[in-house]
Amino acid sequence: MPDTSLLEVFESPSDAPFVIEHTSEEFTSVCPKTGHPDFGDVTIIYEPRPAKDGGICVELKSLKLYYQSFRNEGIFYEAVTNTIRDDLAGLMNPAWLVVRTDWKGRGGIKSTIRATSGDVPELWLV
Amino acid sequence: MPDTSLLEVFESPSDAPFVIEHTSEEFTSVCPKTGHPDFGDVTIIYEPRPAKDGGICVELKSLKLYYQSFRNEGIFYEAVTNTIRDDLAGLMNPAWLVVRTDWKGRGGIKSTIRATSGDVPELWLV
């Protein structure tokens, strides 16, 4: 079950704005309709708030373990994407955040879901 | 015959706006003029309304079955594209919806048809 307690953070190393992008190519969950496994890539892009304003970053190994907690969860693509967006936005309160999931074909259909938090610069929307 | 009763929905998992894209690479129908089968890709991109406003999403396996209901239907490319747009817009009442069909060559001619519903952001128009 998606477990936010696995997520760890560390203080942003800077007061200056900077942009972080992490792409996992090994995400898997389970389709709640058919019970078959789903496989996809999960990309997050975000700008932490300045360190002086309490800006924090998600630690990479804990992010991997958090993703692994979806492994046997029955959950739709759309809910995976919004859950990750809500969990990470809640955890880090970033200046802005993009979550994009790209799913392998299922019944001949490939899917991409995009969710955002805050005011994302247009550069990062596609 | 295209059968909208096959389509199932689920409540949008979020009040925040997000964008969903599904591409089927296994669509086939029948040309009403020649009786020969047509083959194409069908892509839909849409933004559901917020959950609190009754926003809903189309379920993926039901979408596959709905597409399969065109299998032996004699119908032009243009009608396929508009039918899917009308059926999905009527079903989900999304903030906006794009339907794009890309057809394999027939007599040396390849075709692409695009139809939309609502106010589609420019980013998704191509």
Add this chain to the structure above:
Amino acid sequence: MPDTSLLEVFESPSDAPFVIEHTSEEFTSVCPKTGHPDFGDVTIIYEPRPAKDGGICVELKSLKLYYQSFRNEGIFYEAVTNTIRDDLAGLMNPAWLVVRTDWKGRGGIKSTIRATSGDVPELWLV
């Protein structure tokens, strides 16, 4: 249902040996286990017997119609491949024949089946 009566032939235009290769990228049949449609490419390669020995070739439009007769047939990949091999070998009695089918992913699994008739030169086996 696969219908060999659709197949038409014409006399080989030559007494000299030559090699014919036809690849259809629009083959579809139905999985007998799940009822879902399958999509694949079908390639045949063959050498007709000399005209003086009654060598014949399959006519291309009739081959297309024969392939279309599988459209609503519930039949495994392996049987599709062997059926086409048997039907065409029986029809044309060629010097040799290769049938290769390449199937799109089904449940995340892509498949290729190869069947032959007669003594195929090694050049054409892959």
Add this chain to the structure above:
Amino acid sequence: MPDTSLLEVFESPSDAPFVIEHTSEEFTSVCPKTGHPDFGDVTIIYEPRPAKDGGICVELKSLKLYYQSFRNEGIFYEAVTNTIRDDLAGLMNPAWLVVRTDWKGRGGIKSTIRATSGDVPELWLV
């Protein structure tokens, strides 16, 4: 736990030799050393014995379910490969069988394991 009872077979559709290749791009198991998930592609290539000699083929959906039974199993790459080879060779008694697994990077190391059963023609060894 790898469950061979999930595997179903059907009688080979032909007395003539032919070659079957299935590639799954969605295999996952668990590393017994670290507890982290492993991801890989699994390819099997085999020639069933003639139908008249009791030749049989593995059914594709059952093969998918069998692969899914490794999902939460702690097992090394080498054992995955040999287990699939042993299970399928035991099930089908094919003329010959190749199993190849290609694993995504783990700690910066990518791996490929190849196991065979019977007398595999050189064409299929790489």
Add this chain to the structure above:
Amino acid sequence: MPDTSLLEVFESPSDAPFVIEHTSEEFTSVCPKTGHPDFGDVTIIYEPRPAKDGGICVELKSLKLYYQSFRNEGIFYEAVTNTIRDDLAGLMNPAWLVVRTDWKGRGGIKSTIRATSGDVPELWLV
């Protein structure tokens, strides 16, 4: 109608063996079954006999005009290939000759036909 009187030749410039390859990417004829135009590439490869033995070569502009004489001819792929082979082999009496035609998709089917004359070295057979 294919018109061999358009073909012109010139004496081979050498007694030593050498190999000539011409590929036309602008061949068109008409399907005798449907009346629709066919489009393809035509490649010929041959070794003229030594000049001292009366070896001759086909002149390139005349070859182009000869190919253009098929433009409104209703003729199967197989017959095009064998006709060109027969016409050029009869004209030049080369040491050996390969004719290969690659046809664009017709009803979703792409075709390649290969015909030869004389003892073609294996190097030139594919």
Add this chain to the structure above:
Amino acid sequence: MPDTSLLEVFESPSDAPFVIEHTSEEFTSVCPKTGHPDFGDVTIIYEPRPAKDGGICVELKSLKLYYQSFRNEGIFYEAVTNTIRDDLAGLMNPAWLVVRTDWKGRGGIKSTIRATSGDVPELWLV
């Protein structure tokens, strides 16, 4: 330990604005969480101030030695990127500076971090 004393500079050879880009494909540091080595590409792009205003450039071999001083340092991706940005901005006081780090997969996750100093033209932001 990152050692800015290794960095050497030379006076900008021009009063006119110009743009310098250096990409190192051999950066390595150590993950402070797991103790395992990290590998990445580090790109810097900057515009030195005019020579008449004291503009300076970083010398390339000294930049290599500075990068090598991270070799056995336990430090997060985000801190590597901001440290390089701070060290180089402090050293050179450039008109503007972009630092981009692209990290190889770690636990199936690839990362890119971007930090800037000064008013970077949009052309250089992606």
Add this chain to the structure above:
Amino acid sequence: MPDTSLLEVFESPSDAPFVIEHTSEEFTSVCPKTGHPDFGDVTIIYEPRPAKDGGICVELKSLKLYYQSFRNEGIFYEAVTNTIRDDLAGLMNPAWLVVRTDWKGRGGIKSTIRATSGDVPELWLV
């Protein structure tokens, strides 16, 4: 310093011959001549002896740690390659073993070193 005590093994899972290939894209050591770091890919390919004859395999995480023990070692490319060959051949006594190292450019020169143990099938020599 290269530390073979880091290497762990497990019993081969099979009496049948099979082939294992591991490629590390994150190898680094130090040039003993210049003191600068070297970066390369290390590939090993081997066939374990049958389990019944005491055949064993190297465990992947321990292999990674063994490679990491070269990180600060001053050692030539040629010695890296032969050391890994000797250490792994001594550890596993495999039927045969190939070690190939591909090094990034150093002073404009790229290098590849290949070493073997036992009677390597020609298929695996390049």
Add this chain to the structure above:
Amino acid sequence: MPDTSLLEVFESPSDAPFVIEHTSEEFTSVCPKTGHPDFGDVTIIYEPRPAKDGGICVELKSLKLYYQSFRNEGIFYEAVTNTIRDDLAGLMNPAWLVVRTDWKGRGGIKSTIRATSGDVPELWLV
């Protein structure tokens, strides 16, 4: 030593604006820090002034000889780029000029330097 006396010019052949681009893939100079040779590509793009306003173009063979005069010169990348920009801008007084140098890896670092003269249209800046 860079020798501008080698450069020859000719009158622009037009009063209309036009754009000239020359790319040399065989530039070499010497690193003033290490004494080792550097290798790079040098691209110049410029618009001559109208002929009626005294516009002139640099002659190509003289440009090659001018580049060759850097062969044994100890000079930084940045100075090479600005020297060429200054020499050519001084020689031709063009409407605008871009000089871009792309240097092969040195110590694992690849570099690109861009310098301009006059008001360069954005199209030519990257």
Add this chain to the structure above:
Amino acid sequence: MPDTSLLEVFESPSDAPFVIEHTSEEFTSVCPKTGHPDFGDVTIIYEPRPAKDGGICVELKSLKLYYQSFRNEGIFYEAVTNTIRDDLAGLMNPAWLVVRTDWKGRGGIKSTIRATSGDVPELWLV
């Protein structure tokens, strides 16, 4: 007119066998039939005889001038190829020689002509 007096040679620098390959991408002659220019690549590959046996090599700039002497010559592709073969074989008396010409499209037809002298190893025949 092809002018062999332009060709210069120098003594082979070795008694050991070695192989020389020169490819000109700027050959042009004139079609004797239409008067239009032809453009092609000319490749020669040869092994000089040992220096002690009087082995000689063709000098590269003189080869370029010799090729340029075909510029206004009306001559067929086949004759170009055999003339170069005859001229160079007569000049150098090499152990063996290959001449290959690849001609750009003329009337939609691309051509390749290959001629040899002496006993060419199979490796160099394609």
Add this chain to the structure above:
Amino acid sequence: MPDTSLLEVFESPSDAPFVIEHTSEEFTSVCPKTGHPDFGDVTIIYEPRPAKDGGICVELKSLKLYYQSFRNEGIFYEAVTNTIRDDLAGLMNPAWLVVRTDWKGRGGIKSTIRATSGDVPELWLV
């Protein structure tokens, strides 16, 4: 002037046969005919004799300096290739050695020269 005194060697690290390949992409010398610089890639592949038989390897940095000693030497491609072969074969007395030089276009002509020493396995000849 090519200076073999720059070359340094070290004892082969193994009694077992192994293969070493070094490719320099930054070789330059001067054409003795025109005085213009030549640029090329130089690849050497060799097998040192066993350490117990006095086998030695060339050290990489010294190889780079040796190549740099050709920088201002007027010398033909053929002589460069044979000189490097003779110098390295004389220095190391390897089991076998291949030297291949690939030269950039000069007057529109690209060249490749190959020289060998000892009995080179066919695998390494191309």
